[in-house]
Amino acid sequence: MQKRTFLATGLATGLAAGIAAFVGLSTMALAQPVPTTPAPVPAVKLDPANTVYLELKTGRVVIELRPDLAPKHVERIKLLCHEHFYDGTPFHRVIDGFMAQGGDPTGTGEGGSKYPNVPAEFSTTAKFVRGTVGAARASDPDSANSQFYIMFAPSPGLDGQYTIWGQVVSGMQFVDQIKRGEGPNGMVTDPDKIVTMRLASEVK
Numbered sequence: 001m002q003k004r005t006f007l008a009t010g011l012a013t014g015l016a017a018g019i020a021a022f023v024g025l026s027t028m029a030l031a032q033p034v035p036t037t038p039a040p041v042p043a044v045k046l047d048p049a050n051t052v053y054l055e056l057k058t059g060r061v062v063i064e065l066r067p068d069l070a071p072k073h074v075e076r077i078k079l080l081c082h083e084h085f086y087d088g089t090p091f092h093r094v095i096d097g098f099m100a101q102g103g104d105p106t107g108t109g110e111g112g113s114k115y116p117n118v119p120a121e122f123s124t125t126a127k128f129v130r131g132t133v134g135a136a137r138a139s140d141p142d143s144a145n146s147q148f149y150i151m152f153a154p155s156p157g158l159d160g161q162y163t164i165w166g167q168v169v170s171g172m173q174f175v176d177q178i179k180r181g182e183g184p185n186g187m188v189t190d191p192d193k194i195v196t197m198r199l200a201s202e203v204k
Contacts, residue, residue, distance in 0.1 A: 050074070051200035052081060052166065056178070057192065061150075061171035062200075063133055066164060070121035073135050073144065073165040078199055080113060080146055086197035091178050095186035098155065100178045101136055102194060103147040109187075112145030120144070121163045128158040131168035131175075150175050 046064055054061040067074040080086060086103060093101040093109060104111040120141040128134065132151045135144035144163060152175070168175060181188040 046169070046200070048201035049199065052077065052197060053200055053203055054171075054197050055195040056171075056174050057195060058177045059171055059174040061174050062169050063166040064169045065166050066126070069123050069126050070135075070163050070165040072118050073121055073163050076113075076115065076118050076146070077148075077165060079115070081197050081199050082202065084196070084198075085113060085146065086194050088193055088195075090188070090191035090193045092181075092188055092191050093149075093186045094178055094181045094188050094191070096180045097153055098186075099149040099151050100175060101147065101149040101186075103136070107191065109147070112147065115145070117142055118144045118163075121165075122160050123164055124160055126164045128155045128162070128164065130154060131172050132164055133166035133168065134158065135163040135165055137162065152176065 046062070050065040050067060052063040052065060054063060065074045065077065085105075089102055089105050090107045091100045091102040092104055092107040101109075117140075118135070120137075122141075126132075128151055130151055130153055134149055134151070136147035136149050137144040148165070150168060179188055179190075179192045180186070181191075
């Protein structure tokens with residue numbers, strides 16, 4: 001299986017050469033520091049049926065789902081959260097100043113769920129900013145499954161090339177503390193793991 005990573009080019013200033021790493025060929029050189037500003041906070045009360053609580057060892061990350069942008073991907077995330085699929089899975093690929101990728105039980109970048117892949121739902125309006133949650137995929141645009149990534153910083157080169165299914169609305173400081181990887185591909189040794197990942201409507 002191909003690794004579900006990134007194939008886009010033209011990332012924001014400070015991110016060298018594009019991410020072409022689904023075969024392990026990423027050559028990123030990241031110089032800019034992670035922003036310290038928090039992710040956007042919604043002006044309205046969150047819908048528990050479209051809110052995910054991602055529990056890390058450092059604290060809770062709250063993600064607002066975007067069914068308006070990616071209904072099929074949101075449906076998949078809800079199903080996997082309901083099945084506790086993500087519990088104990090690692091953030092296997094983490095690149096400082098770029099993103100933290102997880103959702104693969106194998107921790108190799110090649111794993112996924114038992115369900116079929118999800119067709120691409122690229123947006124022409126929503127942008128990849130700090131805290132955006134996107135679907136990781138291989139070279140096939142329709143190869144997203146369970147893996148996802150959370151952006152540390154804006155990456156315009158990903159806009160319109162990857163599906164956006166969520167946005168961190170609180171707890172981004174905990175995402176910033178996820179253990180970074182080493183080398184050009186950002187693979188992590190002894191990675192941090194998701195403690196639990198649940199729909200807010202299912203948390204008592």
